[in-house]
Amino acid sequence: IEASIPSESRQVWQKFGVKEFGGKDEFQQEFIRHVETTLARSIYNCDDLAAYQAASQAIRDRLIIAWNKTQQKHTTKDQKRVYYLSLEFLMGRAMDNAMLNAGIKDITKAGVADLGFKIEDLLEQEPDAALGNGGLGRLAACFIDSIASTNYPGWGYGLRYQYGIFKQRIVDGYQVESPDYWLTFSNPWEIPRYEIQIDVMFYGYTRKYTNDDGKVVHVWEGGEQVQAVAYDVPVPGYGTETTNNLRLWASKPTREFDFEKFNAGDYESSVRESQKAETISAVLYPNDNFYSGKELRLKQQYFWVAASLNDIIRRFKKTHRPWKEFPDQVAIQLNDTHPTLAVVELQRILVDMEGVEWDDAWKIVTNTFGYTNHTVLPEALEKWPVPLFQNLLPRHMEIIYDINLFFLQQVEKLFPKERELLARVSIIEESSPQQVRMAYLAIIGSHKVNGVAELHSELIKTTIFKDFVTIYGPDKFMNVTNGITPRRWLHQANPKLSDLIASKVGSYDFLKDLNLLKKIEPFAHDPKFQDEWVAIKKFNKARLAAHIKQYNGFDINIDALFDVQVKRIHEYKRQQMNIFGVIHRYLSIKAMTEKEKKEVTPRVCIFGGKSAPGYYMAKTIIKLINAVSEVVNADADVGDLLKVVFIADYNVSKAEIIIPASDISQHISTAGTEASGTSNMKFVLNGGLILGTVDGANIEITREVGENNIFLFGHLAESVEDLRHKHRFSKVPLDPNLEKVFEAIESGTFGDPNIYNSLVSSVTGSDYYLVSDDFQSYLDAQKLVDQDFKNKDTWVSRSITAVANMGFFSSDRAIDEYAESIWNVEPIAVE
Ligand code: HBZ
Incomplete structure (x- = not known):
């Protein structure tokens, strides 16, 4: 790692290197410091919200220290990393999870109690990070928890929506939506990286010319620019120092705003133009398992994909390796077809910007990507109208036509005279207007395609992607059954049950190796264990009944x-x-x-x-x-x-x-x-x-x-x-x-x-x-x-x-399967 500090100054740095708080006292010290400095409050006006903010600042500091160590370690190790591209991360609340994973739940709980607060009340202050619709978004959240917990070097990339999934009220029996503006009180769990700004272009035109070496060069220019700013969310692993990164992009207007209009006296409209840039990442589309072909949605997809790839490539370039080693350093998983433009963007960067030959570039691309399908419902499959696509991303459209051409030539060679097959598998659907079939592009651009449970993985092979099995053979298609993180979905959600299980397993190791749950099976008929089991269920039912009483206003038995x-x-x-x-x-x-x-x-x-x-x-x-x-x-x-x-x-x-x-x-x-x-x-x-x-x-x-x-x-x-x-x-x-x-x-x-x-x-x-x-x-x-x-x-x-x-259904198991059979990444221990 190149250090920017001259060697004679480094001693001073080392002398004052930051340390994590150790016990309860140090936590309390940090808490009070944050109340009085970060929040500019005091003992006289510290309510639950301020206490939540101060506690989360203290915990955040700790995560950042571990985050820094992890990133340094990963950089020096210089191993292959995995990048999980998902348009949704349905994270929920962060504080309880951060305490649990960092192993500081007991000291913080005791620490805030001494200071006059109940930890449960503080946790309730945090708004959900609801940057997702349903299963697909929550799966991404479980997966990044597991990637960190199993020590894989891996980042998530997503969008920093200002509005998550809408809030639902019931009025007269009907659903009424209201916006979820979740960033009202700033977000202690993110680190703005204002220094990481990436230009992203839309619209414009393409042109080609022959350069001095006689090579045809394609350029894309004359479009509108917006800027992507990074916000980093630390992702702590459970029972490990590994703290990975979730990088979310926010759109900002570029520095150059329209001075021509400005000088012509049209101040308002020059500001309006630049404000438009911010709408790109403003709101999550609230559909699950349904595709609606809105231009803004395609803009979101390209904005996020372009920023993420730019970032990944910048990191790769620091290693000074030749391009052909890119897939040895980088695995990218496409969470459904939403990030499929990454396939085209990487090919564009390699061919147009880096001068790599088409075929070599294409090998790099396909070896880099894996694609996960989450549905067979036809109404959920993304298809973009060619005219819309062409207008927004003219160079990408050309590249898609070329990818399609080479692919269809290959198919024709394998299956001569099967004209219908060609029409069926073409990336371009010949409807009017023509449509770009994103799932086909994702399959063609990836080395592995997986479904998310056995039946589903069989169904994609025999129905929607049947022809591609004929073309590529069955090995390209596989199953990775989904999983869930036992940290949130057992220990956090059901602490009493987790404690009871631990009393029989002998430790909380089952939260890391869920197969250890097997150890409670001998107690299935043990009357004492049964009684405790039943009592816990009853406690949880009472907790829900209280919630229903509070929000629905009636009692349940x-x-x-x-x-x-x-x-x-x-x-x-x-x-x-x-x-x-x-x-x-x-x-x-x-x-x-x-x-x-x-x-x-x-x-x-x-x-x-x-x-x-x-x-x-x-x-x-x-x-x-x-x-x-x-x-x-x-x-x-x-x-x-x-x-x-x-x-x-x-x-x-x-x-x-x-x-x-x-x-x-x-x-x-x-x-x-x-x-x-x-x-x-x-x-x-x-x-x-x-x-x-x-x-x-x-x-x-x-x-x-x-x-x-x-x-x-x-x-x-x-x-x-x-x-x-x-x-x-x-x-x-x-x-x-x-x-x-x-x-x-x-x-x-x-x-x-x-x-x-x-x-x-x-x-x-x-x-x-x-x-x-x-x-x-x-x-x-x-x-x-x-x-x-x-x-x-x-x-x-x-x-x-x-x-x-239930041991099989840990997302740790699912992540190990992805790592082994799709990503080819190895874990890295962080002390
Ligand atoms: O993904 C869900 C599946 O329906 C569910 O069976 C599966 O367990 C889960 C995780 O693999 N799919 C979704 O949640 N899909 C979406 O939310 C979605 C959102 C936007 C879209 C399409 C689908 O454009």
């Missing part, structure tokens, strides 16, 4: 079965089937005698999740859930036997309260539609059982925990196509129980039935998501749940056995 479905609202996830099932349950209870009612297992049906703001059907589902809730909860005939709750504004912090409280959680997507799911893993890890379809990672969870410890139902993925075909070409009779449910809705039991017309007819019509086909099987499974829940002993032993077998 914590001895009832807590049945939870929390996730983005989407037709394929079938919250509509769940609420139809609830209506069926309600009607059944209404028809019971008092004697029959005594046999009913009391239930609390808990829903939560956001709908994309423009997704009419999802919004209708939310309205129906709330309408049912209102009717059922007020019905004296039902009492405690059934309660329906919609928890507003579901987010990471709420998940940490909700998940540990569930007895049953629902993961009931139409078979073949949910790529993996990750909350299914979180629920089981916290001792809840799954009611689910044979879909996504439910399948692997079943294999690990055993068929007896999960409630599966519904048609299999292999029958879905036939069933849909039947619906399309004949009149399939509606499930009779569902018919009764629809009669109740249509008779106005839940208010104006017209509101639900489209929802009902989506099922009575083509029933694309097979709600009617699966309904009886769903009710049967629910009946079994009711019966089995009555047998407390068996239920708790199933819960313990399931947890004991």
Whole structure:
């Protein structure tokens, strides 16, 4: 490492090198110093917010020290690094996680207590970093936690949105969105790097000329410039000094603002132009599993990709290696197709700017990238209209045409005369206007393509990417089943359960090696252990009940079965089937005698999740859930036997309260539609059982925990196509129980039935998501749940056995698989 300080001055530096606070006293010293200097407050006006800020400043200092050490170590080691490019990082809160991972939870807790504060109150002050929509964004957050915890040198790259996913309120039963401006009180967990500014260009034109060596050179010029400024978020590993970096880019106007306009007296419009630059990174697009071809979204993608690659290349150039060694130093993982422009940008830099020959450059590119697919839903696949693309990124469009040309030539050689194959696999779809198929570009530009659970990885090979398996052979396609970080999703969310497990495992080592959970299996039938297990579940249910009391305003019975479905609202996830099932349950209870009612297992049906703001059907589902809730909860005939709750504004912090409280959680997507799911893993890890379809990672969870410890139902993925075909070409009779449910809705039991017309007819019509086909099987499974829940002993032993077998679903395991079979990176120990 080149040092800028002359050697005679270095002694002074070494003498005063910063140290981390050690014990409680030193933490308190730091805390007070931050209250009085950083915050310019005092003992007389230090409220919970100020105390949170001071504590987080002290913790931040500590992270930065470890961050510096780690980066120096990684630089001197000079090994291959991995870069995880994701347009979303759904981090949630940072403080509790930072304390846990840095191993300073006890001293900070005791430290703030002496100073007159409760750590829980301080933690509550922190807004969620909600820079993501759902599973894909949360997966990225779990992955960077695991990359640090397993000591891999790896960075995340994303966008620093000023507005994360919108906040959801329920007004009159409907979802109402408001902006999530999460940076009001500044963010102690980020380090602005104002010195790292990268110019990014849009629009303009291309031209080519022949240089002195007779080589044709392409240039792209005359466009608008914006600047990317880096904000670094330290990512501490658990039980290790390794502290990696998450670099988020914010857009700023370039220094050169339009002086021509300014001098011409048009001051306002010259300022407006420069303000436009800031809108690029201003807001997260709130769609999950849905593609909407907005120009600003493509701008975001290129802005982020261009800044990140520029940064990665700058780092590589410091090593003075030849370009061909780039893939030995750099692995880049594409989280879905959102960063696919990186493939084109790297090829452009190598060929246009660095003078590398096309074929050599292309080898470097494909050896660098890996692509992870997260969905087979056609409406989620990104396709950009060529005219829009061409206008915004004219040189990239040309390069895509060339990549496509060389690729199709290769295919033609392998499969002569198969003209239809060529049209099918072309990056350019011949629609009007033509479209750029980003997934195909990602496949062609990567050396490995992976799905996120076994079934999903098989499905991409046999459906959407079938032709590419024919072309490349099967080895390019693989599976890496998702995982979750046990630090946040067990220890933080459920500290009591973590402590109980530790008492049997003998340590907290299971938080680093989740397979150690196996050690609790022998206690599945131990009455004392069972009692403690049950008591913890009850505690967690009471904690959730208190939350519901505070925000929904009513009491729920914590001895009832807590049945939870929390996730983005989407037709394929079938919250509509769940609420139809609830209506069926309600009607059944209404028809019971008092004697029959005594046999009913009391239930609390808990829903939560956001709908994309423009997704009419999802919004209708939310309205129906709330309408049912209102009717059922007020019905004296039902009492405690059934309660329906919609928890507003579901987010990471709420998940940490909700998940540990569930007895049953629902993961009931139409078979073949949910790529993996990750909350299914979180629920089981916290001792809840799954009611689910044979879909996504439910399948692997079943294999690990055993068929007896999960409630599966519904048609299999292999029958879905036939069933849909039947619906399309004949009149399939509606499930009779569902018919009764629809009669109740249509008779106005839940208010104006017209509101639900489209929802009902989506099922009575083509029933694309097979709600009617699966309904009886769903009710049967629910009946079994009711019966089995009555047998407390068996239920708790199933819960313990399931947890004991969840080791596979640690994101540490997933990261090891990526490192081994896609990235080829090695861990580095940091002392
Ligand atoms: O990724 C989810 C899958 O639906 C889920 O099954 C899987 O477990 C998870 C992690 O692999 N996909 C998403 O969450 N997708 C998005 O949020 C998304 C956001 C913007 C898009 C497309 C998809 O343009």
